[in-house]
Amino acid sequence: MAKSAVSTLIQWQPAAFFETRDATISCTLCPHACTLADGETGLCKVRRGRGNCMETATMAAAVCHSDPVERKPLYHFRPGSKVLTLAAPGCNLTCGYCQNRRLSQFGRAAGARWEAEPVDVNALVDRAADESAALGFSYSEPGLSAELLLAVAGAIRGRDIPLIWKSNGFLTPRAAHTLAPLLSAANIDLKSAVDEDMRRLSGGGLEPVLETIRIFLEHDVWVEISTPLIPGFNTETSQIRALAGIVASFGNLPWHLLRFVPEFRFAKYSPTPPALLQKARSLGREAGLDYVYVERALGAEGRGTRCPGCDTILQKREIWSATPTLHDPADCPVCGERIPGRWLKETS
Numbered sequence: 001m002a003k004s005a006v007s008t009l010i011q012w013q014p015a016a017f018f019e020t021r022d023a024t025i026s027c028t029l030c031p032h033a034c035t036l037a038d039g040e041t042g043l044c045k046v047r048r049g050r051g052n053c054m055e056t057a058t059m060a061a062a063v064c065h066s067d068p069v070e071r072k073p074l075y076h077f078r079p080g081s082k083v084l085t086l087a088a089p090g091c092n093l094t095c096g097y098c099q100n101r102r103l104s105q106f107g108r109a110a111g112a113r114w115e116a117e118p119v120d121v122n123a124l125v126d127r128a129a130d131e132s133a134a135l136g137f138s139y140s141e142p143g144l145s146a147e148l149l150l151a152v153a154g155a156i157r158g159r160d161i162p163l164i165w166k167s168n169g170f171l172t173p174r175a176a177h178t179l180a181p182l183l184s185a186a187n188i189d190l191k192s193a194v195d196e197d198m199r200r201l202s203g204g205g206l207e208p209v210l211e212t213i214r215i216f217l218e219h220d221v222w223v224e225i226s227t228p229l230i231p232g233f234n235t236e237t238s239q240i241r242a243l244a245g246i247v248a249s250f251g252n253l254p255w256h257l258l259r260f261v262p263e264f265r266f267a268k269y270s271p272t273p274p275a276l277l278q279k280a281r282s283l284g285r286e287a288g289l290d291y292v293y294v295e296r297a298l299g300a301e302g303r304g305t306r307c308p309g310c311d312t313i314l315q316k317r318e319i320w321s322a323t324p325t326l327h328d329p330a331d332c333p334v335c336g337e338r339i340p341g342r343w344l345k346e347t348s
């Protein structure tokens with residue numbers, strides 16, 4: 001980003017991911033599949049029809065700063081490493097509890113204004129290289145910055161700069177197949193095990209999210225899953241079991257249980273009690289998940305990676321930081337169990 005004052009003017013740029021048929025423009029980026037007239041914006045408010053083409057507002061960033069990878073959260077991907085993180089305004093879902101609503105609900109929520117700067121892609125990649133950081137897209141929906149991701153990937157030119165996402169996973173299979181080969185890791189939200197509840201919560205269906213997870217895994221993206229546990233919404237034992245079962249159906253993926261804080265349109269719900277997070281962690285383990293994490297409510301114990309073979313703690317974490325102790329190949333020094341993940345090589 002340029003260092004000048006943050007711009008409140010949208011600079012529309014040519015978009016990919018659309019089809020034009022009989023003078024009708026259809027967006028192919030997410031399952032909402034908006035059909036747009038000239039000048040009309042989609043549900044996300046950051047893509048619009050323009051003549052026979054489509055334009056995007058998201059070659060820009062409202063946020064560009066260094067974060068620890070643990071903040072995404074990604075716990076089995078280069079622990080302790082830095083991520084230069086970008087976010088443009090906009091989201092294709094409308095979750096009633098969104099903590100980043102001033103950014104994500106641009107054009108829809110009070111106070112969610114456009115404030116972003118065009119991204120200088122080459123300068124951004126040079127900065128990530130200088131800082132030995134990955135490049136991340138987070139805080140709003142990174143899928144809406146698909147064209148920026150393509151441009152950034154092109155500018156990396158063989159340098160070791162992983163691209164990572166924190167995403168709602170609400171993409172078309174076509175977009176997921178196109179973008180996944182560019183990504184090294186993603187944390188994807190699984191908000192509900194029931195399609196109807198997912199729609200009520202977020203305005204989007206469940207199956208596209210599951211399909212995105214399948215596609216990302218097929219393309220060898222390292223995937224971790226996050227679930228906000230909202231008392232009275234998705235915290236019945238049967239609901240948590242169903243969520244854990246879905247995560248386990250993809251393999252032994254790290255599962256992050258997020259403490260819900262009353263916000264926005266979900267102010268009437270209560271915060272998640274620590275005992276509920278503890279119970280959900282046990283249910284996750286019963287479902288066969290060895291790596292179920294709780295960031296804060298259970299203290300350091302909730303953040304540590306234990307060997308499922310002998311219960312030795314192999315990787316401790318602070319909130320949003322870690323001194324890496326798991327390195328590639330991540331074999332438990334006590335019992336030899338291999339810990340899945342993408343770990344850095346140990347430097348001598």
Ligand code: SF4
Pocket residue numbers: 027028029030031032033034041042043044045046047048092144
């Ligand atoms: S990304 Fe989704 S919400 Fe936005 S214009 Fe395309 S189809 Fe519509």
